[in-house]
Amino acid sequence: xxxxxxxxxxxxxxxxxxxxxxxxxxxxxxxxxxxxxxxxxxxxxxxxxxxxxxxxxxxxxxxxxxxxxxxxxxxxxxxxxxxxxxxxxxxxxxxxxxxxxxxxxxxxxxxxxxxxxxxxxxxxxxxxxxxxxxxxxxxxxxxxxxxxxxxxxxxxxxxxxxxxxxxxxxxxxxxxxxxxxxxxxxxxxxxxxxxxxxxxxxxxxxxxxxxxxxxxxxxxxxxxxxxxxxxxxxxxxxxxx
Amino acid sequence: xxxxxxxxxxxxxxxxxxxxxxxxxxxxxxxxxxxxxxxxxxxxxxxxxxxxxxxxxxxxxxxxxxxxxxxxxxxxxxxxxxxxxxxxxxxxxxxxxxxxxxxxxxxxxxxxxxxxxxxxxxxxxxxxxxxxxxxxxxxxxxxxxxxxxxxxxxxxxxxxxxxxxxxxxxxxxxxxxxxxxxxxxxxxxxxxxxxxxxxxxxxxxxxxxxxxxxxxxxxxxxxxxxxxxxxxxxxxxxxxxxxxxxxxxxxxxxxxxxxxxxxxxxxxxxxxxxxxxxxxxxxxxxxxxxxxxxxxxxxxxxxxxxxxxxxxxxxxxxxxxxxxxxxxxxxxxxxxxxxxxxxxxxxxxxxxxxxxxxxxxxxxxxxxxxxxxxxxxxxxxxxxxxxxxxxxxxxxxxxxxxxxxxxxxxxxxxxxxxxxxxxxxxxxxxxxxxxxxxxxxxxxxxxxxxxxxxxxxxxxxxxxxxxxxxxxxxx
Numbered sequence: 001x002x003x004x005x006x007x008x009x010x011x012x013x014x015x016x017x018x019x020x021x022x023x024x025x026x027x028x029x030x031x032x033x034x035x036x037x038x039x040x041x042x043x044x045x046x047x048x049x050x051x052x053x054x055x056x057x058x059x060x061x062x063x064x065x066x067x068x069x070x071x072x073x074x075x076x077x078x079x080x081x082x083x084x085x086x087x088x089x090x091x092x093x094x095x096x097x098x099x100x101x102x103x104x105x106x107x108x109x110x111x112x113x114x115x116x117x118x119x120x121x122x123x124x125x126x127x128x129x130x131x132x133x134x135x136x137x138x139x140x141x142x143x144x145x146x147x148x149x150x151x152x153x154x155x156x157x158x159x160x161x162x163x164x165x166x167x168x169x170x171x172x173x174x175x176x177x178x179x180x181x182x183x184x185x186x187x188x189x190x191x192x193x194x195x196x197x198x199x200x201x202x203x204x205x206x207x208x209x210x211x212x213x214x215x216x217x218x219x220x221x222x223x224x225x226x227x228x229x230x231x232x233x234x235x236x237x238x239x240x241x
Numbered sequence: 242x243x244x245x246x247x248x249x250x251x252x253x254x255x256x257x258x259x260x261x262x263x264x265x266x267x268x269x270x271x272x273x274x275x276x277x278x279x280x281x282x283x284x285x286x287x288x289x290x291x292x293x294x295x296x297x298x299x300x301x302x303x304x305x306x307x308x309x310x311x312x313x314x315x316x317x318x319x320x321x322x323x324x325x326x327x328x329x330x331x332x333x334x335x336x337x338x339x340x341x342x343x344x345x346x347x348x349x350x351x352x353x354x355x356x357x358x359x360x361x362x363x364x365x366x367x368x369x370x371x372x373x374x375x376x377x378x379x380x381x382x383x384x385x386x387x388x389x390x391x392x393x394x395x396x397x398x399x400x401x402x403x404x405x406x407x408x409x410x411x412x413x414x415x416x417x418x419x420x421x422x423x424x425x426x427x428x429x430x431x432x433x434x435x436x437x438x439x440x441x442x443x444x445x446x447x448x449x450x451x452x453x454x455x456x457x458x459x460x461x462x463x464x465x466x467x468x469x470x471x472x473x474x475x476x477x478x479x480x481x482x483x484x485x486x487x488x489x490x491x492x493x494x495x496x497x498x499x500x501x502x503x504x505x506x507x508x509x510x511x512x513x514x515x516x517x518x519x520x521x522x523x524x525x526x527x528x529x530x531x532x533x534x535x536x537x538x539x540x541x542x543x544x545x546x547x548x549x550x551x552x553x554x555x556x557x558x559x560x561x562x563x564x565x566x567x568x569x570x571x572x573x574x575x576x577x578x579x580x581x582x583x584x585x586x587x588x589x590x591x592x593x594x595x596x597x598x599x600x601x602x603x604x605x606x607x608x609x610x611x612x613x614x615x616x617x618x619x620x621x622x623x624x625x626x627x628x629x630x631x632x633x634x635x636x637x638x639x640x641x642x643x644x645x646x647x648x649x650x651x652x653x654x655x656x657x658x659x660x661x662x663x664x665x666x667x668x669x670x671x672x673x674x675x676x677x678x679x680x681x682x683x684x685x686x687x688x689x690x691x692x693x694x695x696x697x698x699x700x701x702x703x704x705x706x707x708x709x710x711x712x713x714x715x716x
Contacts (some may be wrong), residue, residue, distance in 0.1 A: 057687045058714075066622045067716020079569060088711060091588040091600040092614035093622035097716060100665050101600075102609035105569075107576050108584045118576060181688035182373045183655065192656040192684050195715060216716060219616055 056180030143228020358435030461537025489514025489551025638699030
């Protein structure tokens with residue numbers, strides 16, 4: 001009768017067997033059914049490391065990836081830490097992607113090694129919702145350390161890869177995302193509409209890679225399914241008739 | 242200023258105005274009065290000066306470094322080893338010091354060098370009022386200074402001059418044995434101290450009202466573990482002391498006295514008053530790797546130079562947590578002490594239409610104001626500072642770009658929005674009074690979005706030179 005419940009309990013039990021130290025802190029759903037359904041945990045696991053990098057024309061500066069990450073941590077509802085080396089973050093832009101200024105602490109590190117140390121230290125602190133670091137390299141060892149710290153405290157860790165070097169090298173991230181710009185639909189009037197991204201899930205533990213075309217984060221940090229894709233069947237029917 | 246040497250009244254100090262008119266310290270008062278009949282003479286007060294200097298050293302102790310001492314008649318020693326990071330580096334520290342003291346009405350000369358002797362000489366005889374001597378550069382920068390910079394008695398200086406030793410460089414080149422024979426050990430000792438060959442510990446000032454605890458070791462300790470354990474014990478004891486006095490720590494100094502008489506210092510700051518020994522120990526232990534124990538450490542002293550009233554704290558219920566929860570202060574302290582002051586911050590909105598002025602850094606634990614930026618204007622998450630020049634093809638006066646070249650890469654614009662006109666803030670400068678920027682959001686064929694602006698309104702050249710810049714990238 002309550003088969004899904006049993007399945008979920010079993011999953012949790014397996015999870016505990018796999019890594020007893022890990023805390024199951026819950027997930028953060030995207031609020032978009034076709035992405036959430038595809039992810040094994042129906043959202044982004046909180047006590048885990050996720051990697052987000054820029055793709056396509058935006059691979060170097062990763063502005064789309066920045067907005068995507070801001071949307072995710074903005075929806076957590078608690079204070080987050082943003083570690084960076086360069087200070088080209090623009091607060092008003094992040095607020096438009098759903099990350100309000102009152103809830104972000106910024107930390108400026110002089111090199112990448114310091115930043116990874118700072119991230120790890122901050123991840124041990126349970127008062128935060130997420131710790132995000134703008135890193136170029138994310139070797140296996142460093143990512144393992146972040147994962148262990150995140151699992152212990154239940155704080156989400158995000159590695160935002162900018163000008164990513166060795167982007168395909170394996171690391172311990174639970175999910176790896178690549179966000180590239182995608183042409184938006186022409187409006188009936190001059191101007192530009194909501195931006196579109198190609199969201200690639202390139203790696204997902206316990207799941208399979210997949211790609212979506214999504215509309216960019218709104219001021220609440222929520223993605224949306226493009227209108228013509230959402231009711232494609234209806235549109236197709238209309239065309240057929 | 243007039244003082245007495247034996248039975249003679251002489252000028253002890255003269256201000257710049259008096260010195261311009263030919264009055265010199267060391268001159269008889271009668272002679273000075275004869276030269277300037279309207280001279281105002283004040284009695285010198287050496288005891289008062291010394292007390293003032295000690296007070297000044299006490300201020301430095303709180304705000305610059307835990308090892309500070311008065312250096313009569315006119316100086317203050319500060320050992321800044323291990324403390325510069327809290328004030329943003331050596332140069333920043335010196336300018337802060339010079340600025341604060343000149344505001345208080347002192348005329349100041351400051352110098353940082355490898356050794357106290359060299360700093361003393363450079364501050365008094367160096368070219369600039371603010372000198373930061375590069376590590377290892379003592380020998381080179383001391384060479385051109387006169388021998389009187391070595392803190393020698395007047396008669397030794399005179400005798401050296403008579404023998405043709407004008408600068409410290411001459412002294413460095415001279416054979417040592419004859420010098421020692423002729424002048425006693427002092428000249429060579431001062432020279433060695435200035436060059437860092439022989440050590441010169443500063444006897445730090447002790448201010449009785451600063452809470453402190455000490456721990457001596459019968460056998461010197463040197464390992465990081467031992468030091469950390471000792472720091473933990475001291476933090477506990479200091480916590481008890483502070484509890485009795487109802488105080489919390491804002492700044493904490495841990496001074497390690499080494500066997501060879503030199504001191505090593507850890508200074509950490511906290512963002513909110515605290516006396517939790519575990520938290521304080523964590524902050525100190527983080528820094529212990531910076532301590533060089535040398536041949537061993539025989540005494541450790543923990544003090545809290547800056548404190549604040551901290552009563553017993555009521556545990557907040559879950560209901561009334563206001564935005565930033567209170568326990569973030571521990572994290573902020575740990576990060577600040579690792580990265581340095583001003584490196585941990587929040588961004589707050591500023592009421593300005595000019596994008597680069599529309600945010601400012603505020604303290605990490607500042608009260609959340611709930612204010613935001615206008616939500617209906619397009620703003621990118623990444624901003625280039627300074628804006629990057631691009632070559633643009635666009636119709637004047639206010640059409641969006643058709644295509645543009647950025648970093649030698651051509652982009653064709655598919656869709657565009659704008660202009661959003663932003664005027665210069667006329668109250669800031671005359672140049673800005675009539676300047677205009679027109680901002681466009683554009684999307685290229687791949688869907689990448691750019692925030693471009695043109696200086697000037699496209700019609701009137703006085704509003705800008707019609708150059709185009711890329712100011713940000715949209716997500």
